[in-house]
Amino acid sequence: MNLGRDEIGQRSETVRRANLSAIVRALHEGGPLSRSELVARTGLTRSAIRDLIGELASAGLAVEEGPVRLGTPGRPSPLVRIEPEGGVALALEIAVDSLAVALVGLGGTVFERVRVDRPRGHSAVDDVVADLVGLVADVRARRPAIDPVMGIGVAVVGVVRRADGLVSMAPNLGWRDAPLGERLAAALGMGIPISVANEADLGVLAEHRRGEAVGVDDVLYLSGEVGVGGGLIVDGLPLTGAAGYGGEVGHVPFDPDGAPCRCGSTGCWETLVGEGALLRLAGHPSASGRAAVDAVLAEAAGGSPQALAALAHVGRWLGIGLAGLVNVLDPRLVILGGLFGRIHPFVRDSLEGELDRRALAAPRALVRVVPARLGADAPLLGAAELALEPLLADPAARVGLRDALAELVSA
Amino acid sequence: MNLGRDEIGQRSETVRRANLSAIVRALHEGGPLSRSELVARTGLTRSAIRDLIGELASAGLAVEEGPVRLGTPGRPSPLVRIEPEGGVALALEIAVDSLAVALVGLGGTVFERVRVDRPRGHSAVDDVVADLVGLVADVRARRPAIDPVMGIGVAVVGVVRRADGLVSMAPNLGWRDAPLGERLAAALGMGIPISVANEADLGVLAEHRRGEAVGVDDVLYLSGEVGVGGGLIVDGLPLTGAAGYGGEVGHVPFDPDGAPCRCGSTGCWETLVGEGALLRLAGHPSASGRAAVDAVLAEAAGGSPQALAALAHVGRWLGIGLAGLVNVLDPRLVILGGLFGRIHPFVRDSLEGELDRRALAAPRALVRVVPARLGADAPLLGAAELALEPLLADPAARVGLRDALAELVSA
Numbered sequence: 001m002n003l004g005r006d007e008i009g010q011r012s013e014t015v016r017r018a019n020l021s022a023i024v025r026a027l028h029e030g031g032p033l034s035r036s037e038l039v040a041r042t043g044l045t046r047s048a049i050r051d052l053i054g055e056l057a058s059a060g061l062a063v064e065e066g067p068v069r070l071g072t073p074g075r076p077s078p079l080v081r082i083e084p085e086g087g088v089a090l091a092l093e094i095a096v097d098s099l100a101v102a103l104v105g106l107g108g109t110v111f112e113r114v115r116v117d118r119p120r121g122h123s124a125v126d127d128v129v130a131d132l133v134g135l136v137a138d139v140r141a142r143r144p145a146i147d148p149v150m151g152i153g154v155a156v157v158g159v160v161r162r163a164d165g166l167v168s169m170a171p172n173l174g175w176r177d178a179p180l181g182e183r184l185a186a187a188l189g190m191g192i193p194i195s196v197a198n199e200a201d202l203g204v205l206a207e208h209r210r211g212e213a214v215g216v217d218d219v220l221y222l223s224g225e226v227g228v229g230g231g232l233i234v235d236g237l238p239l240t241g242a243a244g245y246g247g248e249v250g251h252v253p254f255d256p257d258g259a260p261c262r263c264g265s266t267g268c269w270e271t272l273v274g275e276g277a278l279l280r281l282a283g284h285p286s287a288s289g290r291a292a293v294d295a296v297l298a299e300a301a302g303g304s305p306q307a308l309a310a311l312a313h314v315g316r317w318l319g320i321g322l323a324g325l326v327n328v329l330d331p332r333l334v335i336l337g338g339l340f341g342r343i344h345p346f347v348r349d350s351l352e353g354e355l356d357r358r359a360l361a362a363p364r365a366l367v368r369v370v371p372a373r374l375g376a377d378a379p380l381l382g383a384a385e386l387a388l389e390p391l392l393a394d395p396a397a398r399v400g401l402r403d404a405l406a407e408l409v410s411a
Numbered sequence: 412m413n414l415g416r417d418e419i420g421q422r423s424e425t426v427r428r429a430n431l432s433a434i435v436r437a438l439h440e441g442g443p444l445s446r447s448e449l450v451a452r453t454g455l456t457r458s459a460i461r462d463l464i465g466e467l468a469s470a471g472l473a474v475e476e477g478p479v480r481l482g483t484p485g486r487p488s489p490l491v492r493i494e495p496e497g498g499v500a501l502a503l504e505i506a507v508d509s510l511a512v513a514l515v516g517l518g519g520t521v522f523e524r525v526r527v528d529r530p531r532g533h534s535a536v537d538d539v540v541a542d543l544v545g546l547v548a549d550v551r552a553r554r555p556a557i558d559p560v561m562g563i564g565v566a567v568v569g570v571v572r573r574a575d576g577l578v579s580m581a582p583n584l585g586w587r588d589a590p591l592g593e594r595l596a597a598a599l600g601m602g603i604p605i606s607v608a609n610e611a612d613l614g615v616l617a618e619h620r621r622g623e624a625v626g627v628d629d630v631l632y633l634s635g636e637v638g639v640g641g642g643l644i645v646d647g648l649p650l651t652g653a654a655g656y657g658g659e660v661g662h663v664p665f666d667p668d669g670a671p672c673r674c675g676s677t678g679c680w681e682t683l684v685g686e687g688a689l690l691r692l693a694g695h696p697s698a699s700g701r702a703a704v705d706a707v708l709a710e711a712a713g714g715s716p717q718a719l720a721a722l723a724h725v726g727r728w729l730g731i732g733l734a735g736l737v738n739v740l741d742p743r744l745v746i747l748g749g750l751f752g753r754i755h756p757f758v759r760d761s762l763e764g765e766l767d768r769r770a771l772a773a774p775r776a777l778v779r780v781v782p783a784r785l786g787a788d789a790p791l792l793g794a795a796e797l798a799l800e801p802l803l804a805d806p807a808a809r810v811g812l813r814d815a816l817a818e819l820v821s822a
Contacts, residue, residue, distance in 0.1 A: 168771070235648065246741035248739065251769075251770075320667045324665075328663060
């Protein structure tokens, strides 16, 4: 076996980069950890972790604090913390009723966040982009010291091609094949990478990193307001599909001969369980938005038969659709976001009843259905995670590893 | 940076094991390759590949043949081939109408294969196990020189818990919570690992490794006879779900108020597109099996309005369900196996029409629907792949890498 020193060097660099990434991810997702906890989470040796922490500290990505007594017997252990300012992303969100921008650092630290109402209905791409550019300037002006920003993540209520941020379809905005990524890049002019993704795909990412689904590897996140979207985590990784279009659970035809859907088909799930169906059945046919839904919930709490029947109907169809998705995906957790998180107490029984009836016994026994923990900000926080991903995947690009390794090889 | 020699050794061993795995996988899946092709496929250096091939050759896993002219200009390149006898698995299949056993080597070489009819209907687990044990003895007796067998893979028409091969539900066999893995292990008494999985999950694995889906990372395989099953490849990897129950697309309620399903629910996809629906609509209500389906296809080819209407109905519902699954999964390829592969020419138009109407434009544009290439043996071949997986994942366990590396470290 002839393994030359150069080759050892190259291989070791590959391994070392992976190890740095493992540590940064552990701290980013798990919060401050002792060296022992890092050993347990990464499988690396104590001495390797000591060296790697030293490198991360000198690159400004992590800091080790003096020994802290953890409440357990034995020697106090120093805690390693991520440095939030070591990597900062801009997170943008285009929701049905609002626009939001946040400045988010490693570890999920939100430095600044602003959310403004947007009127429902169609908007020109360039108008939305102009509004977002204004919000970005506002947010950055509040924190001039935070610079540079390393990437931009964008959550949008639409079907998105990941490669370039083309929004193939966004009925709430009236967009078809809208080049959102391209327009934002030009208008922001920051010269840093922009990643655009569907809001439910980012919602599940955030819930998986720091919400209800931490440590759960098979998750279905259901997001709903006017439209109904889904975000999937499969075996610990986001399911995006061939081009990022996956997760459009709102357009599964659970009642194929039913009502027309905005997508052009009929009987899609969103015609059965979306905000429009709930309000129509509850007798609020001309209303829309959060206030109208709150009114229905108040009526239901007051015992209104029509409101209760409307919620039971939505709950039944939620359960029917979820049963089908549970049979296909065998998730351990279903997270109800947006509208569905708010109505959960009222639909729980009918939903669980349909799951019992229609999901196969084996996957049924494993799955829990819970409301989202991060609430309305989940997609925005997920957008930050998306933008931070390159740094998490290869912090060595920042650490200047090659130099250090060159030293080793020539030593 | 203090990276000790022992640590370099440990890390290099990790990398080297991964590299051996990459080469064995490339040869197993891609057939004989030149060193240049291996460089292109694995990203390793020529010198690393030379050394690794040497190790694989001395372990009996690969062989390098004399330079062969490939029809391209330049120096003839030696071809590296996998050694089929370097790793041999037993593949078993419990299908609706048959039992099968094969002895399969690395590279997918089928040394022996036997398939026998089994009467439809319920069978005791122990009877099926006894039949399989007989077939295994038969197949092994034909090739006494092939020994040892390194693992056993089992495909079964049922919902399977991967961890231990418990068959949670198999309506075609009449099984509920049948401990198939355990019973087979005891009855075969071979003392080697047994992995059990759903037949559609293994069908898609085989089509992905050496069938219609080679090189395609997002695939939905639809398998149907009496029941309807699905196998999913997501981002290049099998989707099994939290416990291996995923892919049960036959039990998505696309017509929730429809006919009762064997699973206890109503209006499941398999009540709409399975063999039973086709035969009933075609006026063969008491018939079943491949011959009855062939009769319907012959009538349709002869212009029978009832047979054509039955096929159009099945095609329409196939398209409705596939549209929903395309919206959720964004696959690049849908492969029709079993019954659906055979009826594909007759249902293509109605199926594609519903996809056009109901799948969102963006994922619709990316997906192709094709019949399976490997035919009825796909699940059996997938079972062999499952059993060979530990060797593919870590051929170093066979190569005796640790010894070689110990030499390097002490050199």
